Amino acid sequence: MMIDKNKGLPEEILNLPESSFEMVQTDEIKDEKFKTKPIGFFKDALLRLQHSKISIISFWIILSIIILALIVPNITGFTYTEQDLAKRNLPPKIPGLENIGIADGSRVLTNRKKDSLSDTNRYPEGSIIEIVREYESKGVAMVDVKVDAYALAGIEDDVYHWFGTDYLGRDLMTRLFKGVRISLIIAFFSVITNVIIGVIYGSICGYYGGKVDMFLTHFAEVLDGMPYIVITILFMILLGSGMLSIILALCITGWIGTARLIRAQFYRFKGREYVLAARTLGVPDVKLIFRHILPNCIGPLITRAMIAIPGAIFSESFLAYIGLGIKPPEPSIGILLSDGQSVLLQYPYQTLFPAILISVLMIAFNLFSNGLRDALDPTRRGEE
Amino acid sequence: MAEESNYILEVKHLCQHFSSGRGKNKLLVKAVDDVSFGVRPAETFGLVGESGCGKTTTGRTIIRLYNPTSGEMYFNGRDIAGPMTKDLRRYLTDNIAMIFQDPIESLNPRMTIEEIVGEGLRIRGMKDKDEVRARVHEMLEKVGLTEEHATRYPHEFSGGQRQRIGIARAMIIKPKMIIADEPVSALDVSIQAQVINLLNDLKEEMGLTILFIAHNLSVVKYFSDRIGVMYYGRLVEIARGDDLYRCPLHPYTKALLSAIPEPNPITERTRKRIDYDPERDHDYSVEKPTMVEVAPEHFVYCSPSELEQYQKQLGL
Amino acid sequence: MAINPNETVLKVEDLRISFKAYGGMVQAVRGVSFDLKRGETVAIVGESGSGKSVSIKAIMGILAPNAVIESGRIEYDGMDLTKVSEEDFHKIRGNRIGLIFQDPLSALNPIMKIGKQITEVLHLSKKISSEEAKHRALELMHAVGIPEAERRFNQYPFQFSGGMRQRIVIAIALAGDPEILICDEPTTALDVTVQAKILELINKIKEERHLSVIFITHDLGVVANMADRVNVMYAGKIVESGTSEEIFFEPAHPYTWALLSSMPDLQTKERLLAIPGTPPNMIYPPAGDAFAARNKYAMKIDFEKEPPSFKLSDTHYASTWLLHPKAPKVDLPDVLRARIERMKGAK
Structure with a gap:
């Protein structure tokens, strides 16, 4: 609104009370008080993480798989080593689901002589559910028959192998979750080792720079260039196959990425004015590294470690799959997959369950670490 | 340069060369080249020049963020240019503190204000948390912030407030001297005065010596007792602020003064800018230039013939 | 071109712009009105966050995607620029309204020769042969005071100093022969002696080309130097x-x-x-x-x-x-x- 004083003021402006025109700011004007509550870095990151639904779901999936891995092998009533050749290759049988025709422990046997069905030694009473197909081959009456595999093997009715059994009659669910447990242990330990080595190595490279950095970086590159399968095999020969040699194998080159990341972060942050400011205050080197520079690497570091976990699980599976896994009878996801694929056509469930689990695990870890990366990104600080 | 030892900080023939590349590609940058000046106790010495002239490097070399290539530096008579020992680092950091340019960059985003400001005390062995906190609160009060601000993180503050936090961090260890590197140039106009006034108050109250580094000659002139003008790594003129403004001698100083826009439409419309071209303005093929005291407290980097001309100009 | 000094070339009326942000709408511009007469320089002075840059971006049609023009008009040549489509804006930007940014380095394409960057704009504005475009580009480079224009024509932005880069940006802004020049803090990133030269240059080309200039700055010294009228x-x-x-x-x-x-x-x-x-x-x-x-x-x-x-x-x-x-x-x-x-x- 533009007002020309000479032409007279509009009523509502002219009639403002005198009291409106009292000076009110006689004291010294202070800085405004904050209206919000103080919030720490991690709390802030957590808040933002909570806003990402996918991360939360992934987190719960990961947590439940971990809990299952801890509990399941102890409550199935079977052990992962318990063999019973009579029970080999049993299909899944799950209480509840069996009544609706899924996972009821049945299997279709093909190319059976029709006559043999009446042989109660081979087909105990109640083991035959239905005849799927009848046909004739070379003048002999043949059938495909759906049987209750559990009854066929002479097992009591109340025995349930949820995920079935393998070729040695071991309970697959017990072995799967025991395997998850072992795979996760291998992954966590190798990642933690990698992070520790990487942080120390990268910090030294990045903080001191110059010749030290040049030498160490070249050394890492040489190591990175070596074919790691060969090194893994050497470890196996030296230490025998076992968890330790797998973890070591995953650590040979695994830390190099972390070291590079940390080194880059150091180069980025060591020239920052607040690091210089701390130096001019006389803050010693160790404190500079751990208090001023490293905390800035935590975000990318956590993210990287999180992404590395499914990577390590996958690498372990890969090694197991090509026969470089841990020593039997210890299971791991990779060993289960490897065993399963040899009977993939006859008993697909033996591959199915470990495959689903490793997929879910890897997707969940990846999505969760994406969410973490966004939440820990300092440029998005203070949003929301 | 006068050999008086009444300087609290004395810099003699300081050189800071940076090299990059190797062999044929080796590039030598003389960021600071044969710079000498002295700062008296409780004085503000302004270092002014354009970007890349080496003023920031000079400040950072004095506080030994960089190791000098050559030259001498003395603080209170003690050599501070020598090899870096634990003792020297302690001496330097106890006596000289620095204020940085960028109010966002210069505070650690992962630390609270209390941790940032109190760090100087903690690394000096103050263990008692309550004592640190009390000192931090006292210092925050002094820079116009409140106790309530202590638990906050830097990103919650405005530029001016952050710069005041930076000042509090520098002042809490009670240094004898402050190196202020462009402390206001990243701030909004309305905020700059807050920071300048604060620095002025602290200077009076604590008898501080300040080395004030900036590119804005108006601010340097307002703030400093004496001013050194730098051009491409060299100090070309040192004088008291008024002298420098009234009778600048070195052609670069003249050019710099003539380029500053003043908030006055009358003078601005008629302003004549003076160009500086070292090739054209100096003939150093025969006579080599040196730093000469032309008049009391007024040093110029010039050759003997230029000196004569300058003296004439001053009516000496 | 005949100049009528009282002719209004651009008129902003009650402009209101908000930004969608976490926590609500940031009301960046709250009812801004000003006008620009032919051949004059209008300065807009304010601190960061005062809304001066946002207003200018609205005139240029380069507001961020999360910005909303809530009300107001920007009258230019019988059009309301708040309602002009992006396609039509292409014809206005560069050709009729030129813009000079604060940071010359980020305004230039680092991997394109500067000659190419100028001729590109020339080709966009008119159908001309490449020889003619080169000729005009060299003329422009000369006009903005770039020495040895022929040699520098084939150089990249990193080979120029800050002041020279800003001159190139000005040359690019002039390439479409605009009648309005908008300068968004064009000298903030430059040293004082370079700043003085650039300001002189802007004043000179303004006279020569009868430009109307909107000058945004926070430096009152620069305002005193440049502006006929000032909006705070x-x-x-x-x-x-x-x-x-x-x-x-x-x-x-x-x-x-x-x-x-x-x-x-x-x-x-x-x-x-x-x-x-x-x-x-x-x-x-x-x-x-x-x-x-x-x-x-x-x-x-x-x-x-x-x-x-x-x-x-x-x-x-x-x-x-x-x-x-x-x-x-x-x-x-x-x-x-x-x-x-x-x-x-x-x-």
């Missing part, structure tokens, strides 16, 4: 507008007072008048006068009711309740009065 912005509003003389010698708004007296000039000796506090959070703009909380002369009504724009002369307006007849008489701060006396006395 605070918290998304123009709080005072007038000719350079009126703003510098007869400021009426306390914010303008504060701005003028908060920076030292070469003669200043006395304590500076700092503006206390910080600018308001524009998600929740305060009721009444936005400057009230930092204003020593704030009255009760300043916190209650927005002041209207009082007319002081045909060209001078200020939005402050201090101009109300019932308001107590407030004199200019002593520091400022002394400075104005001194400035008027300067030759």
Whole structure:
């Protein structure tokens, strides 16, 4: 609104009370008080993480798989080593689901002589559910028959192998979750080792720079260039196959990425004015590294470690799959997959369950670490 | 340069060369080249020049963020240019503190204000948390912030407030001297005065010596007792602020003064800018230039013939 | 081109722009009106966050995607620029309205030769042969004071100093032969001696090409150098507008007072008048006068009711309740009065 004083003021402006025109700011004007509550870095990151639904779901999936891995092998009533050749290759049988025709422990046997069905030694009473197909081959009456595999093997009715059994009659669910447990242990330990080595190595490279950095970086590159399968095999020969040699194998080159990341972060942050400011205050080197520079690497570091976990699980599976896994009878996801694929056509469930689990695990870890990366990104600080 | 030892900080023939590349590609940058000046106790010495002239490097070399290539530096008579020992680092950091340019960059985003400001005390062995906190609160009060601000993180503050936090961090260890590197140039106009006034108050109250580094000659002139003008790594003129403004001698100083826009439409419309071209303005093929005291407290980097001309100009 | 000095080339009316942000709408521009006459330079002065850059971006049609123009008109050549489609804007930007950015390095493509960058704009604006384009580009480079234009034509931006880069940006802005030149803090990133040269250059090409210039800056020295008229912005509003003389010698708004007296000039000796506090959070703009909380002369009504724009002369307006007849008489701060006396006395 533009007002020309000479032409007279509009009523509502002219009639403002005198009291409106009292000076009110006689004291010294202070800085405004904050209206919000103080919030720490991690709390802030957590808040933002909570806003990402996918991360939360992934987190719960990961947590439940971990809990299952801890509990399941102890409550199935079977052990992962318990063999019973009579029970080999049993299909899944799950209480509840069996009544609706899924996972009821049945299997279709093909190319059976029709006559043999009446042989109660081979087909105990109640083991035959239905005849799927009848046909004739070379003048002999043949059938495909759906049987209750559990009854066929002479097992009591109340025995349930949820995920079935393998070729040695071991309970697959017990072995799967025991395997998850072992795979996760291998992954966590190798990642933690990698992070520790990487942080120390990268910090030294990045903080001191110059010749030290040049030498160490070249050394890492040489190591990175070596074919790691060969090194893994050497470890196996030296230490025998076992968890330790797998973890070591995953650590040979695994830390190099972390070291590079940390080194880059150091180069980025060591020239920052607040690091210089701390130096001019006389803050010693160790404190500079751990208090001023490293905390800035935590975000990318956590993210990287999180992404590395499914990577390590996958690498372990890969090694197991090509026969470089841990020593039997210890299971791991990779060993289960490897065993399963040899009977993939006859008993697909033996591959199915470990495959689903490793997929879910890897997707969940990846999505969760994406969410973490966004939440820990300092440029998005203070949003929301 | 006068050999008086009444300087609290004395810099003699300081050189800071940076090299990059190797062999044929080796590039030598003389960021600071044969710079000498002295700062008296409780004085503000302004270092002014354009970007890349080496003023920031000079400040950072004095506080030994960089190791000098050559030259001498003395603080209170003690050599501070020598090899870096634990003792020297302690001496330097106890006596000289620095204020940085960028109010966002210069505070650690992962630390609270209390941790940032109190760090100087903690690394000096103050263990008692309550004592640190009390000192931090006292210092925050002094820079116009409140106790309530202590638990906050830097990103919650405005530029001016952050710069005041930076000042509090520098002042809490009670240094004898402050190196202020462009402390206001990243701030909004309305905020700059807050920071300048604060620095002025602290200077009076604590008898501080300040080395004030900036590119804005108006601010340097307002703030400093004496001013050194730098051009491409060299100090070309040192004088008291008024002298420098009234009778600048070195052609670069003249050019710099003539380029500053003043908030006055009358003078601005008629302003004549003076160009500086070292090739054209100096003939150093025969006579080599040196730093000469032309008049009391007024040093110029010039050759003997230029000196004569300058003296004439001053009516000496 | 015949120049009618009173012809209005651009008129902004009651422009309101908000940004969607976490926590609400940031009201960046809250009712800005100003006009630009042919051949004059209008300066918009304000701190960061005052809304000056946002207003300019609206004129250029380059607002961020999360910006919303809530109301207002930008009249240019019979069009309302707030309603022009992106395609039509292509014809206006560069051709009729040129823009110079603050940071010349980021305004140039680092991997394209500068000659190419200039001729590209020429080709976009008119159908011309490449020889002719090169010829015109060299002319432009010469006009903006780039020495050895032929050699430099084939160089990349990194081979130029900051001042030279800004000259190239100006050459690119001039390539479409615009009638309005918008300068968004064109010298903030430059050294003072370079700044002086660039300002001289802008003034020179303005005269030669009869440009109308909108100049955005926070530096009052630059304003005094460049502007015929000045708009002072605070918290998304123009709080005072007038000719350079009126703003510098007869400021009426306390914010303008504060701005003028908060920076030292070469003669200043006395304590500076700092503006206390910080600018308001524009998600929740305060009721009444936005400057009230930092204003020593704030009255009760300043916190209650927005002041209207009082007319002081045909060209001078200020939005402050201090101009109300019932308001107590407030004199200019002593520091400022002394400075104005001194400035008027300067030759």
